Amino acid sequence: MNKENPTQIDLEALKRKDKTAFAQVLDQNSEKIYRLALKMVGNVQDAEDILQETFIKAFNNIHKFEGRSKVSTWLYRIAVNESLMVLRKRKDHVTEIDAEIEKDDGDVIPRQIIDWCCxxxxELMSSEARIHIKKAINHLSEANRATFLLRDVEGLSTRETAETLDISESAVKVRLMRARMQLREALTGFYSERLTRENA
Amino acid sequence: MTHEHKFYCKDMVKNLNAYIDGELDNALCGEIEEHINSCSNCQVVVNTLKKTIQIYQSDGRETKLPPEVRKRLYASLDLDDYVTKD
Structure with missing residues (x-):
């Protein structure tokens, strides 16, 4: 542990495979990685496998980590790749993170103008709503989902998200916009029905 | 989105992300706020978009690492002795 700043990871200790340093990395990052994996793949068993695999790979390859980015960014990157591997086994088509972004920007034009914020x-977080919230994120392309989760749920900056996904900052912005607008449309569809019920 | 400032609404959509993330300069931000105040459609889009993000953030905050998953993780790395949280 770094004595001057206890939350800072001691990279040299990690490279020596010091168990206390490894445990510190786990303490600080395991919940984040589990959350990302769970939201990426949508099931707890796969999320746990991704969590374990991420840390096993990270610790086995710690000599390759150069310390230019945060340890958490490196872990997120491994976790996204592991999540994509799981998803590839499940379905025929997975949108690769660095895939060319479709030119059609129809997804960012707001279609439903209904104010459900009230x-x-x-109601917003009912068990029925939660099912819909989960379904809506699962409908995003894998690339847009990963971008949204890192940027909006994990709170990474645009630059950190770009570094994690190895794409440009402008690609992060486009993917984030599409993800946010698609989710807004999906939630608007669901909540507007609730609104009609409330007002009936 | 159809109303008399049609072009500006399109402009609004283009700047929506940057506006929500507070990345616009003061002048553009002011223009957008002025537009939102006079355009109920854009106001709804901005509010529901912000709310959508908040819903996913709050759903994310509620996702905790289950203690048994934590234990198995530490065990898989031969770090059983270091499990600190239950």
Whole structure:
């Protein structure tokens, strides 16, 4: 552990495969990686496998980590790749993170203009709503989902997200916009029905 | 989105992300706010978009690492002695 800043990872200790340093990395990052994996693949068993595989790969390859980015960014990167591997086994087509972004920007034009923000919190986060929230994110392309999760849920900056996914910052912005607008449309479809019920 | 400032609404969509993320300069930000105040459609889009992001953030915050998954993770790395949280 770094004595001057206890939250800072001691890279030299990690490279010596010091167990205390490894445990510190786990303490600081395991929940984040689990959350990302779970939201990427949508099931707890696969998320746990991705979590373990991410740390096993990270620790086995620690000599390759040059310390130019944060350890967490490196871990997120491994976790995204592991998640994509799981998804490839499940379905025929997975949008690669660095795939060319489709020119059609129809997905970013708002279609439904209904204000559902006034719904009470218990409606917004009801068990039925949660199923829909999960379904909506699973409908995003893998590349847009990873971008949205890193940027908006994990709170990485545009630059950190670009570094993690190995794409340009402008590609992050385009993917993020599409993801946000598609999710907004999906949630609007669901909540507007609730709104009609409330007002009936 | 159809109303008399049709072009500006399109412009709004183009700058939506940057506006929500607070990445616009003061002048453009001010213009957008002025537009939102006079365009109820854009106001709805901005509000529901912000709310959508908040919903996913709050759903994310509620996702905790289950203690048994944590234990198995530490065990898989031969770090059983270091499990600190239950």
């Amino acid at each position: 719904l009470p919190e218990k």
